[in-house]
Amino acid sequence: HFGLGFYSAFMVSKKVEIHTLSYKEGAKAMKWTCDGSPEYDMEECEKAERGTDIVMYIDDEEKEYLEKNRISALLNKYCRFMPVPVIFGKEQEWKDGKYVDTDTDKVINNIEPLWTRTPTELKDEDYIKFYHAIQPGQEDPLFWIHLNVDFPFTLTGILYFPKIKNNLDVRKDRIQLYCNQVFVTDSVEGVVPDFMMLLQGVIDSPDIPLNVSRSYLQADRNVKKISTYITKKVAARLEELSKKDTKAFEEKWNDIKIFIEYGMLSDEKFC
Template sequence: KDNVINKIEPLWTRKPSELKEEDYMKFYRDLYPMKEDPLFYIHLNVDYPFNLTGILYFPKIKDRMAIEKNNIQLYCNQMFVTDHVDNIVPDFLTLLHGVIDSPDIPLNVSRSYLQADENVKKISTYITKKVADRLEEIFKNERDAWEKKWDNLKLFIEYGMLSDEKFCERALKFALFKNTDGKYFSLEDYRKAVAENQTDKDKKVVYLYATDTDEQYAFIEAAKNKGYDVLLMDCELDSHYVNLLEQKIPDTRFARVDSDTIDNLIPKSEKVKPEMAQADKDDLSAMFKAVLPKGNDYFVEADNLGENAAPVIITRNEFMRRYREMSAMGGGMNFYGNMPESFNITVNLENPVMAGIITEAKSKITPMQELPAEPGKDASEDEKKRINDERQAIKDAHQAVVDEYATGNDILKQVIDLALLSNGLLKGKALSDFIARSEKVIADACRK
């Protein structure tokens, strides 16, 4: 029984000059009656150095769940052959819909033979070029339409840039950025717009971005208050994409707005850290780790962020987070995925609440007893064990004092929980405890 397409007039055999927009749309609806109308199409027609005709349509692709391959039908002299064209066109083009017809594509041959065939290579290159030509044409001549279509094209174009070097070089000219205010920029225009204000001390232009405007709202606002612009990069491929752009655009660095404190995202000069004795740093870190949720790695550091800044800011290292996401995207967690989540905890010494907690802690946590010197090389095994056990016992006793203070300090727990809550990290019992503690604080305030 003939495939249903053979009952439809082969529109791809006609000249583009003979056809109207509605002809292309009707043909698409006949091919894919359950699909949304496409964004636009390309009519292919070449007879040298190979014969190829066809019509390719760009479907709306909003997320990975909408990706469907094997929607391009291959014909030979108007006779259906297959809808598996992954050996004939680059992988990213298999996301397109439509028809290609060529008598010059060898049939019933192995995958390796197809990949080595000169005509197939030329056809693949030609189709990629025509796609890039069409995209660049719309970008140049119909910029408003291009921007309106961008959100539905972005995943396709990023996939193409990541998987095909030649397409990537072309796409750098017509790819867009979208910022958190909904404004679109070409890559070239965006660099011109932010370079003056967002160049760091190492002469790199820093592109700040967010992946969720609700979850990262506070960080976005902090960046805007500094006069910085923030891109919206909410595509599933963006962890890979920003890596690619850092390689393709010289002197460029991407940083998610919640990957560090605002002053550290775009450092303008070498920053002087506040002076703290090592023992005080150790106690501060121990206090926070006593209260923070277990199972993650926390790196606690003190900084002067200003009295109006939050007492505690929790961020995730850009490198570790990005590569964890890339690893997960690849279908396995590998090295990064098997590691605990890591968070940077920045304690703002200039915040009045935090300053009060630290002052009180110093008065209530007695300094750790001086540790005995480490055993020498010539000490006996028994002597080494005795000294090491004594050192550890002193450390454990001091840690118990720190833990008792930290876990009994409702203000410290409240400050930490607020920071966790702002990052979507407060859940389950910890969230319930926070709510109960907050209600108690309100009740106590009302009684006063």
């Protein structure tokens, strides 16, 4: 028995091998081999350094997963913010009229994305730079909300207010859901109210059940609490802005009024 993450290796491979060596003194390296059937082989093998290697023998019809661009795209989508370094290829430098590989490993992910950091150590420029990294080609956001709560559920993230004006574009890919910094989905219906789909950003929580239906999500106790918390947090942020700098808030009104009106009509917790 093994988890879905490892099981997925057999979806594209005709055979999978695991080579592993314990850190313990005198340990022997072992190799586990399986073709996806209930049977497997295990034997001693040669391995000089401690650790584990997973070797996948890709099926002929799945050769696209050996292409550098395909691998890079998948890593960028799912592992862009993983909390451990992910190495893919080598850093390059310009030499003799072309790019060549160096001896330095290329780390493709940011292990400390903005939403994991303390808001007090961040500047506006940091938030704006991160916004353009996850939403390239967009205008600067109007303002943002940094979410950070660890009881009675764990939730972090950053939600941005884009310039909405009269464009009621409730797209399903504006907010990205992560679990412990691993990308899960950008379809967050059931996790946040529909009117929140006008916002953009990232939410990260290990307390949101994965691989379940929308109806199950909406009935989950933690998801209900998280949805309510986000709604109240957004409402409180808008109220704070309106009182702190009324003139600036009024100047932004045409860009956000459709969001506020939609929220008030669709969710009483937002009122």
